[in-house]
Amino acid sequence: MPTLNLAGAGRLLVLVAVFLAGVWSQSSGVIDDFIFYLPDVHYLAVQHLWLTVMSGGLAILVAIPLGIWLSRPSMARVAESMMQVLNVGTTIPTLAVLALSMSFLGIGTVPAVFGLFVATLLPIARNTYTGLKGVDPALKEAAAGIGMSPTQRLLRVELPNALYVIFAGIRTALAINIGTVPLAFLIGAGGLGELIFTGIDLYDPVMMLSGAIPTALLAVVVDMLIAITAFVVVPRGVNPGRA
Amino acid sequence: MIRLDNLTKVFDTPKGAVTAADHISMEVPSGEICILLGPSGCGKTTTLKMINRIIRPTSGKVFINGEDTTSLDTQDLRRNIGYVIQQIGLFPNMTIEENITVVPKLLGWDKAKYRERAREMMHMIALEPDAFLKRYPSELSGGQQQRIGVARALAADPPVMLMDEPFGAIDPINRAVIQDEFLKMQQDLKKTIMFVSHDIDEAIKMGDRIAIFREGKLVQYSEPDELLAAPKNDFVESFLGEDRALKRLNLVKVRDLASEEIGLVRPDDTLATALQRIESYGYLNSIVMVNHKRQPVGIITAPVARTTQGHCRDHYQSVPVVVSLDDDLRKVASLMFAHDMTWVPCVDDDGRIVGQITQRAITHHLGSRYRAHSKGDDGVALDEASPSSAPKE
Ligand SMILES: Nc1ncnc2c1ncn2[C@@H]1O[C@H](COP(=O)(O)OP(=O)(O)O)[C@@H](O)[C@H]1O
Ligand SMILES: [Mg+2]
Numbered sequence: 001m002p003t004l005n006l007a008g009a010g011r012l013l014v015l016v017a018v019f020l021a022g023v024w025s026q027s028s029g030v031i032d033d034f035i036f037y038l039p040d041v042h043y044l045a046v047q048h049l050w051l052t053v054m055s056g057g058l059a060i061l062v063a064i065p066l067g068i069w070l071s072r073p074s075m076a077r078v079a080e081s082m083m084q085v086l087n088v089g090t091t092i093p094t095l096a097v098l099a100l101s102m103s104f105l106g107i108g109t110v111p112a113v114f115g116l117f118v119a120t121l122l123p124i125a126r127n128t129y130t131g132l133k134g135v136d137p138a139l140k141e142a143a144a145g146i147g148m149s150p151t152q153r154l155l156r157v158e159l160p161n162a163l164y165v166i167f168a169g170i171r172t173a174l175a176i177n178i179g180t181v182p183l184a185f186l187i188g189a190g191g192l193g194e195l196i197f198t199g200i201d202l203y204d205p206v207m208m209l210s211g212a213i214p215t216a217l218l219a220v221v222v223d224m225l226i227a228i229t230a231f232v233v234v235p236r237g238v239n240p241g242r243a
Numbered sequence: 244m245i246r247l248d249n250l251t252k253v254f255d256t257p258k259g260a261v262t263a264a265d266h267i268s269m270e271v272p273s274g275e276i277c278i279l280l281g282p283s284g285c286g287k288t289t290t291l292k293m294i295n296r297i298i299r300p301t302s303g304k305v306f307i308n309g310e311d312t313t314s315l316d317t318q319d320l321r322r323n324i325g326y327v328i329q330q331i332g333l334f335p336n337m338t339i340e341e342n343i344t345v346v347p348k349l350l351g352w353d354k355a356k357y358r359e360r361a362r363e364m365m366h367m368i369a370l371e372p373d374a375f376l377k378r379y380p381s382e383l384s385g386g387q388q389q390r391i392g393v394a395r396a397l398a399a400d401p402p403v404m405l406m407d408e409p410f411g412a413i414d415p416i417n418r419a420v421i422q423d424e425f426l427k428m429q430q431d432l433k434k435t436i437m438f439v440s441h442d443i444d445e446a447i448k449m450g451d452r453i454a455i456f457r458e459g460k461l462v463q464y465s466e467p468d469e470l471l472a473a474p475k476n477d478f479v480e481s482f483l484g485e486d487r488a489l490k491r492l493n494l495v496k497v498r499d500l501a502s503e504e505i506g507l508v509r510p511d512d513t514l515a516t517a518l519q520r521i522e523s524y525g526y527l528n529s530i531v532m533v534n535h536k537r538q539p540v541g542i543i544t545a546p547v548a549r550t551t552q553g554h555c556r557d558h559y560q561s562v563p564v565v566v567s568l569d570d571d572l573r574k575v576a577s578l579m580f581a582h583d584m585t586w587v588p589c590v591d592d593d594g595r596i597v598g599q600i601t602q603r604a605i606t607h608h609l610g611s612r613y614r615a616h617s618k619g620d621d622g623v624a625l626d627e628a629s630p631s632s633a634p635k636e
Contacts, residue, residue, distance in 0.1 A: 142332030
């Protein structure tokens with residue numbers, strides 16, 4: 001039958017596999033093992049998300065004004081060299097950033113949030129800057145010629161037209177952030193990394209997966225949330241997703 | 244009225260100072276279109292942008308309606324000057340309606356008023372409001388976007404407009420259409436307009452006055468006909484092109500040069516009468532036959548009238564060509580060449596004969612270097628086209 005195409009067959013296979021896996025895990029007691037870790041997962045996931053929200057939120061609050069500030073014509077002279085610094089900063093591995101942060105601030109939540117904040121800050125600031133710099137000069141001239149004040153130009157013309165690029169930066173930055181949060185465990189800030197790393201150390205796959213799977217899910221959910229926000233917030237005329 | 248007083252701009256560049264505009268003084272009377280014309284880099288854009296202070300003048304002053312604009316707040320000044328740029332510059336994040344109402348909103352109009360204004364503007368530029376107002380610029384063709392650009396500049400009804408090569412980005416066919424539409428709008432709106440162009444034909448078509456620039460200096464500032472008739476120096480002459488005499492034809496309407504005197508016959512007249520009229524009017528070759536409404540239905544040629552007996556209605560040939568009073572001389576000249584004629588009958592809107600236009604009237608017009616372009620001085624045309632000097636062939 002033509003309707004039973006490959007995709008359909010594939011879906012069926014996956015369903016069967018999931019079902020069999022379920023039957024096996026039930027009989028072998030793996031599910032009970034997972035349930036054993038559930039309170040830990042819950043507690044650590046909240047801690048994990050809290051690290052992301054704190055560091056990511058702070059980064060957005062600082063990076064966007066920073067990018068805007070650097071993109072102002074009055075900053076033109078220093079902006080490029082500062083962007084170079086930020087670019088170099090982006091190439092430092094996040095683990096190294098955390099390590100550096102720890103060596104200054106000790107262990108615990110504060111150095112973790114700070115390290116994550118720095119790692120998240122750079123892509124957002126960079127995209128805000130390049131997004132604003134990339135706005136067609138003709139638009140800026142039209143906005144000025146029409147009689148908009150500098151603030152009106154920024155809010156009504158420049159930012160809306162750079163918004164898509166800025167959101168792309170936020171998305172990249174938060175992907176880095178969520179991917180790095182498990183490492184925060186290493187400097188004593190907890191999070192789902194605790195299950196992952198302890199699981200690895202004890203060679204306990206169930207424990208490790210109890211940390212890894214929620215981490216992966218969190219990454220997917222946060223990414224989707226940003227994508228949805230971008231879809232809604234970026235004006236239709238400059239939103240490739242809604243063309 | 245816009246008046247520039249010794250307006251000067253010197254750019255400091257790494258390669259030294261560039262004088263982009265050098266003591267430009269000129270005045271554009273209210274309700275007229277002034278074209279800033281010249282080769283690339285001659286300072287047209289710089290001069291234009293000093294008027295709304297996109298570029299700060301190095302020295303000199305700009306007066307609008309007699310008021311020195313240096314004392315005005317920059318944003319206030321700009322909100323009262325319509326500005327159209329070559330790149331169109333519609334805001335892609337805003338709908339067409341939002342684009343058009345940007346300036347009225349800045350000026351604090353209330354919602355009902357600016358929304359009504361948006362619809363009014365759409366009618367003015369001949370785009371259907373319901374179909375377009377909610378769309379985004381990227382969903383429009385280049386020509387439509389350019390119209391919206393003009394509508395945005397006009398929305399708050401500013402007395403003064405600045406337009407920098409506004410129709411430069413459109414293909415030639417659409418450009419001609421938009422130029423015509425714009426001129427038609429201007430007949431009612433009577434804005435005072437500074438308009439940058441590098442296209443001599445556009446300048447002649449659109450301009451009440453033309454300012455020719457060269458290397459930052461204003462070389463000649465004249466009405467188009469005078470400019471073409473009497474270029475001030477070799478630079479202007481070569482910029483206008485060798486066919487500048489022909490370009491002048493665009494500027495004159497049949498109405499301006501047509502003679503009201505024309506010999507006619509009716510279908511009931513005999514061929515003998517026709518021959519007699521051909522001779523008494525001094526025509527060489529033929530005479531037009533009209534019906535009872537004075538509409539041309541044919542011509543009687545001299546050889547036929549001479550050799551045949553009978554009535555005109557049985558022996559006429561078709562009329563090769565007629566022109567209307569609102570046609571320009573370029574069309575007339577072209578038709579004369581195409582049909583090998585030295586005269587063409589002119590008709591009014593109802594197709595009734597009102598006179599004729601002759602080749603001699605046209606050449607005489609081109610020969611008169613300083614024919615005043617002003618109203619009430621069409622007398623030249625009439626004595627030129629008297630029957631004796633307008634022989635038919
Ligand atoms: N921002 C600027 N900085 C330096 N030189 C400029 C600038 N803008 C224009 N110029 C120079 O001024 C001259 C006139 O430019 P412009 O007014 O744009 O000419 P046009 O519009 O007639 O083509 C040119 O030589 C150009 O290179
Ligand atoms: Mg220019």
